[in-house]
Amino acid sequence: MGFTDKKLLSVLKKHGYKLTPQRRAVLKVLSSSQEHLTPADIFEKVQPEYPGIGLVTIYRLLQILTEFGLICEIHANDNSRRYLIRRQPEHHHHLICSSCGTVVDFTDCDLSGLGKRLSRETGFEIETHLLEFVGLCRSCQKEAT
Amino acid sequence: MGFTDKKLLSVLKKHGYKLTPQRRAVLKVLSSSQEHLTPADIFEKVQPEYPGIGLVTIYRLLQILTEFGLICEIHANDNSRRYLIRRQPEHHHHLICSSCGTVVDFTDCDLSGLGKRLSRETGFEIETHLLEFVGLCRSCQKEAT
């Protein structure tokens, strides 16, 4: 699975960030969720634990986590904008249901060959890649009958 | 190269859309540009040809072109949001410079094998995929010396 909130807290601490109750609450939500959540989703889920938390605080923590590569961003989902959240330690990509939005992680993408060829042909020094598959999950296929 | 404005106009006409001077001006810009432009970019470039055009009109035309698969969208470029524009007829993907934003098209991505496997393993019926490489273009590498 992903990281425990303890581990995430230790990352923050190691880099000199303070461990506030707000941050603890957000990390607890993130580490115990199996889903990819939007900032607004997180905001709601944190309410019981820390009512009155500011949405900004969530944005700020997400930014920090992103710096350390602890966040996934979902791009495809046309209409809804920049999506995010929750990780799996390893490099991975997403398979997204265009109907219900369900996201499935997958870890193997062998793109090194393609990357090298592009690098050779274009002179680019490739840093990363973004790969997403979009389709219909099983249950949405049934509904579409 | 891409489509001529004549060709694009004929697509619109075939589907019952009216050929207004605004649309002609926008299509002229799109078909004669080698770059991937944002709606705001297009807005500026259309000014000489049709001053006073509304930005909305551009959004609306882009939407129509998207329906017919005549538009590229750029996702990666973290900070700047949903990017778009200008195509190459064939299915293709993008190589994006993280420093200056230059976008290079490339047409071969053999992902059918991976797609099939994911489909088998997850039950998804895959519709499309999104693939982008991000790195430093040659000239930005030099500057980074």
Add this chain to the structure above:
DNA sequence: CACCTAAATGATAATTATTTTCAATTACAA
């Protein structure tokens, strides 16, 4: 060539997501 009408336009306001500002609070090192 008029004339008619549905489609298109653009000014304006509304939405939505994210960021900035800033005064008040607080974590935590000393």
Add this chain to the structure above:
DNA sequence: TTGTAATTGAAAATAATTATCATTTAGGTG
């Protein structure tokens, strides 16, 4: 316990995109 820099959250600012709606117009019809 104390001092201080980091953090927080209310509120306003940015920004991108979309909705409303009165006015204009492309293009088919007679």
